[in-house]
Amino acid sequence: MRIYISVDMEGITGLVDVEDVQPGGRDYERGRLMMAEDVNAAVRGALAAGATDITVNDAHGPMRNLLPETLHPAVRLIRGKPKNMGMLEGLGPEHDAVICVGYHARAGALGVLSHSFLGHEIEDMWLDGAPVGEIGLAQAAAAAIGVPVLVLTGDDSACEEMATWDGTVTTVAVKYAKDRFAAELRPAAEARAAIEEAVATRLATPPTRPATVDSRATLTVRWQSASIASMLQGIPGVTATDSRTVQAQGSLPVLYRLFGVWVRLASSLTSQAPYC
Template sequence: MKVYITMDAEGISGIYKLAQVIPGNSEYDYARKLMAGDINAAVAGAFDAGADAVFVNDAHNNGDNLRITDLDERVVLCSGADRPYTMAEGAQKGFDAALLIGYHARKGSKGVISHSYAYGSMVEMWLNGKVISEYELIGYMIGYYGTPVVFISGDDIVTADAKENVSGIHTVTVKECISNGAASCIHPNVTARMIRAEVKRALEEIEAKQIKPMAIKEAVKIDVRYSAEAQAWKAMMAPNTERIGETIVRYHGKDYKEAYLAFVTGTGLAGTFGDDAALYKCK
């Protein structure tokens, strides 16, 4: 059994505010240890369930958060910013199951460091008319390659949302959200045991629970509301785009992959204009 892991940072055990996940801040190095702790727990659970190989995609920010020497030596780690599929990089290799570690709620909703893909540019995103969160954006790209998302960890908001939207998914809630920058956190040693046990259970129950890949068979539209008009017109330089509002851009494709890759390109271009960038220079 081959297992794919994509890791974000905001839903990691012990993380409760933005400054912890931004490189250069005093608490970031400690947060990297917390990230490694959750990943190692998930990896242990995967091998407990009989995995032959585990691939980890360091999906937060520029993909340079996890230090390979902090991880279980059995993993393959994907690092770096220049990845065509960004947070879903590596999924195209084909896996039997996928685990989402450290994910978070969407922008505008209650949730610890809740946002939608990009801190300084994106306000909201829709998939074929439905408001979605980041785990869905990435989960459908993983599902495009036939891999079911069987597990997610994060705060109580994202895990509850995932249960509503992904049939059969297993979850571990590592903290309870108080606000965007505050949480009641369970000790990382405890959450590590929780993650390890639930990942093992999730992988062992794939067939019994008949967890299917997140998939869309028809044409796809990903609509994004950016925070500034300048971001929208920059995004329009990407392929397969349509301007449907002053700050809203539609990325379309004959399938999910085509629309998603257009989104990745356009959102990267939009991010070159940061009207509120100063908000994210945390000290």
């Protein structure tokens, strides 16, 4: 059984602030070790269920957060950027299941460090008219590849978002949002035991692959800046619905990869810090 783990940082056990998740932050070094421990809990669960191959993709920010020496020796780590598929780099139909560790709620939600991909530069996103963030877009792209997302960990707001998007996914809340930069934390040992148990239990039953449908989807993004929306219209297939909102159509995961290009271009046009 081949397992793919995508790891973000805002939804990791114990982390609540920008200083916890941004390189150079006063608690970042502690944060990256906490990140590794949540990953290792998921890996232990996967191994207990019979996994024979585990790929971990460092999917947060610079994508160099996880230190290889802090991870379980069974892991093959994808580290660094740029990556064509970003948070899903390396995922293919040869994998049997996706586990999302440390994920967070979308922009506009009252969740810990909530945002969608690019701090406050992205005000909102929709996939085929439904509000979406990193959670929904990852699940939809993985399903199009033919691999189910089976487990997600994060704060309670992220878990609720996944339940709304795909109620079949097992979720583990490692903290409970009090505000965007505050949470009630589960004890670390308890949270990691819950992650390990959830992964082991869910993978104990052979995963059912989603039926891949090569249909066109529409991704719509509303930006904080009209400048970004204007620049993106230079990309073939991108159209504007108003001065700050653009959309494109295509098959997933091609649309997921295209969105990554939008994010890289938007990043080059702004120096504003995330989470403001």
